[in-house]
Amino acid sequence: MATTEGLAPITRTYLARYYDKYPLPPLPDATTDLAARLRALSADLAAVAPIAPGQHLSSTCKQLQQKSTPEDAEIVCTLDDIEAKLKDMLKKLEQFQLQKADNVFNTVMTYMPQDFRGTLIRQQRERSERNKQAEVDALVSAGGSIHDRYALLWKQQMERRVQLAQLGSATGVYKTLVRYLVGVPQVLLDFIRQINDDNGPMEEQRERYGPALYTLTKLVLAIRLYLHVSLARYGQRKIEKDDIAVLQQAVVIYTKEFLKFTEFIGEVFVNTPFFISAEDAGAMDARKSDEYKETIIPAGKTHEVILSVEALNSYIAWDFSLQQGALNMVLDIGFHVEHISPSGEKTLILPYRRYEADQGNFCTVSLGSYKLVWDNSYSSFFKKILRYKVDAVPPVVEPALPAMEL
Known part of the structure; x- marks a missing residue:
């Protein structure tokens, strides 16, 4: 870029x-x-x-x-x-x-x-x-x-x-x-x-x-x-x-x-x-837009975000990283994604894996809710400071245009 x-x-x-x-x-x-x-x-x-x-x-x-x-x-x-x-x-x-x-x-x-x-x-x-x-x-x-x-x-x-x-x-x-x-x-x-x-x-x-x-x-x-x-x-x-x-x-x-x-x-x-x-x-608007969220995940706990998908071929996308702790240790956190159908049935979409940071997306083939889970349950002592952004991006389709008089 x-x-x-x-x-x-x-x-x-x-x-x-x-x-x-x-x-x-x-x-x-x-x-x-x-x-x-x-x-x-x-x-x-x-x-x-x-x-x-x-x-x-x-x-x-x-x-x-x-x-x-x-x-x-x-x-x-x-x-x-x-x-x-x-x-x-x-x-x-x-x-x-x-x-x-x-x-x-x-x-x-x-x-x-x-x-x-x-x-x-x-x-x-x-x-x-x-x-x-x-x-x-x-x-x-x-x-x-x-x-x-x-x-x-x-x-x-x-x-x-x-x-x-x-x-x-x-x-x-x-x-x-x-x-x-x-x-x-x-x-x-x-x-x-x-x-x-x-x-x-x-x-x-x-x-x-x-x-x-x-x-x-x-x-x-x-x-x-x-x-x-x-x-x-x-x-x-x-x-x-x-x-x-x-x-x-x-x-x-x-x-x-x-x-x-x-x-x-x-x-x-x-x-x-x-x-x-x-x-x-002459001038430039230096204002920056930053929509990342930050949360603390205590040791032994998880953090979940649920995204609702109302149209097929939507994209579930995420970007996250861990902020460095006071001890300057290299930390990681578990992450996985699962689908929850309208009837409540759960299906694993992205298998569990531990990351220091990750950015990714996938195209949905089912409606319902998608739960993104960050897992710090395996940690006994250290909290994790998570900085993340997620979204459900609608399918990219042709925009409706008003009729033009020619």
């Missing part, structure tokens, strides 16, 4: 100085000019032949492909080329999203204690990513459009941000998962909790580089609108060569500039400081 000692989360003020070193090159004037021309062409065409409800590009394209005139063949060839370029950009966008999400997640995990918490969080994320890919595959198999895929990818990216923020706010399944055992740096929790805030650290990036992305998005929406309207009224009037030239130029500009934008943001993102010194940040 990397240390965050002496560090504080990035602030907008600090990021402003950092981003000053990375000015975004301006987009060509043609970007907005072409979007405006395509919108104007679409408006004129829609006035002549409004689009019928439920009309889709796919059916119109199939009809166009069945035509045999050289002019139609040329149009089909142009549309195929445009489709290939847009699909290629969509693939690059998917890769860009996954790479940036991985970068943030791996950075966060670098500062997480390397124990069962990290394992569970990684497993949860792997399941989440598999589910997201299955959603995309299902959409493609069902014939979803590029627009549908863009909408789904955006929704999934927002879900990743919500899941990440849950680590910092310790909500849902992460409440016990992250808070269990001291070791998660508070500065890390502060960072990931505020990452999605309207005035959080990423807002500086959005304000600086967002307008260019919005401009490119307007261009691709204008491209899609023109394609839809022009094909919808193709039977009434052929697409003019000058108009198709405008469309082709718009697609070239969009794909070229969007690729440049993602490459630029990728470089900025890789070098973005997630943490800075407390001196640079």
